Amino acid sequence: MEYSMEVKNLRKNYGDFVAVKDLNLKIRKGEVFGFLGPNGAGKTTSIRMMVGLLKPTSGEILINGAKIDDVERGKIGICPQELVLWENLTCRESLKLMGDMYEVPKDALKQRINNLLKDLFLEEKANTTVSNLSGGMKRRLNLAMAVIHEPEVVVLDEPSEGLDPQSRRVLWNYIKSLRDDEGKTVILTTHLMDEADSLSDRIAIIDHGELLRLDTPENLKKEIGEGDVVEMVLSDPEKNRKLVDELEKLDEIIAVLEVDGQVNIRAMNAVAKLPRIMESVEGIGVRIADLSVRQNTLEDVFIELTGTGLRE
Numbered sequence: 001m002e003y004s005m006e007v008k009n010l011r012k013n014y015g016d017f018v019a020v021k022d023l024n025l026k027i028r029k030g031e032v033f034g035f036l037g038p039n040g041a042g043k044t045t046s047i048r049m050m051v052g053l054l055k056p057t058s059g060e061i062l063i064n065g066a067k068i069d070d071v072e073r074g075k076i077g078i079c080p081q082e083l084v085l086w087e088n089l090t091c092r093e094s095l096k097l098m099g100d101m102y103e104v105p106k107d108a109l110k111q112r113i114n115n116l117l118k119d120l121f122l123e124e125k126a127n128t129t130v131s132n133l134s135g136g137m138k139r140r141l142n143l144a145m146a147v148i149h150e151p152e153v154v155v156l157d158e159p160s161e162g163l164d165p166q167s168r169r170v171l172w173n174y175i176k177s178l179r180d181d182e183g184k185t186v187i188l189t190t191h192l193m194d195e196a197d198s199l200s201d202r203i204a205i206i207d208h209g210e211l212l213r214l215d216t217p218e219n220l221k222k223e224i225g226e227g228d229v230v231e232m233v234l235s236d237p238e239k240n241r242k243l244v245d246e247l248e249k250l251d252e253i254i255a256v257l258e259v260d261g262q263v264n265i266r267a268m269n270a271v272a273k274l275p276r277i278m279e280s281v282e283g284i285g286v287r288i289a290d291l292s293v294r295q296n297t298l299e300d301v302f303i304e305l306t307g308t309g310l311r312e
């Protein structure tokens with residue numbers, strides 16, 4: 001197996017606070033690798049170290065087997081969370097300036113700029129100054145600038161933050177094409193479950209600076225089991241615990257958890273189990289204030305691992 005990046009015992013301390021705890025990862029060539037975790041989990045700190053922008057307290061990062069400090073900067077393209085744009089330049093001028101900075105040959109640069117403007121739906125805005133772009137357009141331009149020099153590894157920090165659904169779809173398609181058509185390795189951070197699920201070949205779930213799981217989205221979902229999730233809000237949430245205890249006695253229930261003031265029940269074919277669940281609810285003398293049934297998602301994996309939902 002060829003690895004684009006290897007992270008060995010990576011750690012970052014801020015004083016007494018450990019932001020990243022001994023992270024070990026191997027990122028494969030040509031995969032989309034997602035870092036999933038809530039705000040403050042340590043995603044940005046990790047990837048800033050992985051691209052050489054932040055010095056680790058300890059540990060080692062190898063890119064194509066070479067130490068990060070010895071790697072030519074042009075091999076990596078980073079698209080940070082904050083926009084880094086020149087407000088007075090047009091889209092085309094911004095891309096040209098960035099390409100010149102990376103010394104992309106003139107003819108190749110022209111072609112590359114045209115392709116990027118097309119792929120990221122910025123063609124119509126090619127000659128518009130950055131200050132007159134919408135937020136979504138600025139984000140797409142920010143990404144185009146990060147990949148102008150065709151880096152082998154593309155690192156995106158929360159790429160969908162603040163994007164409308166249309167821009168998000170353009171971005172997702174472009175990320176997939178980076179992998180499928182250009183063979184790039186893409187590393188991205190997100191706190192959006194659907195983004196991690198639909199884009200990533202493998203996902204690292206991190207919280208409080210620690211790697212909790214690393215696997216394909218399919219395996220992560222399988223790990224906690226198949227089935228549906230019934231989400232239930234009781235008229236008296238004080239009784240949540242009692243209901244959990246009652247439901248845990250039932251064979252037909254796979255798992256039951258109290259999460260953020262509601263009770264989450266996982267079962268195969270949950271709708272058929274509802275009458276039995278209702279009996280337990282009535283048995284402890286409460287009513288159901290709200291109820292919904294949905295499919296198992298990555299969010300359930302996260303809840304199962306951390307005992308809490310993703311913090312916004």
Ligand SMILES: Nc1ncnc2c1ncn2[C@@H]1O[C@H](COP(=O)(O)OP(=O)(O)OP(=O)(O)O)[C@@H](O)[C@H]1O
Nearest residue numbers: 014017019037038039040041042043044045046191
């Ligand atoms: N320069 C710093 N000094 C002290 N603490 C820091 C510093 N930078 C980050 N931290 C802390 O480290 C932890 C991880 O932050 P980080 O930005 O990596 O999280 P994140 O998972 O990327 O979250 P977000 O999605 O909000 O960007 C947070 O608790 C943060 O407050």
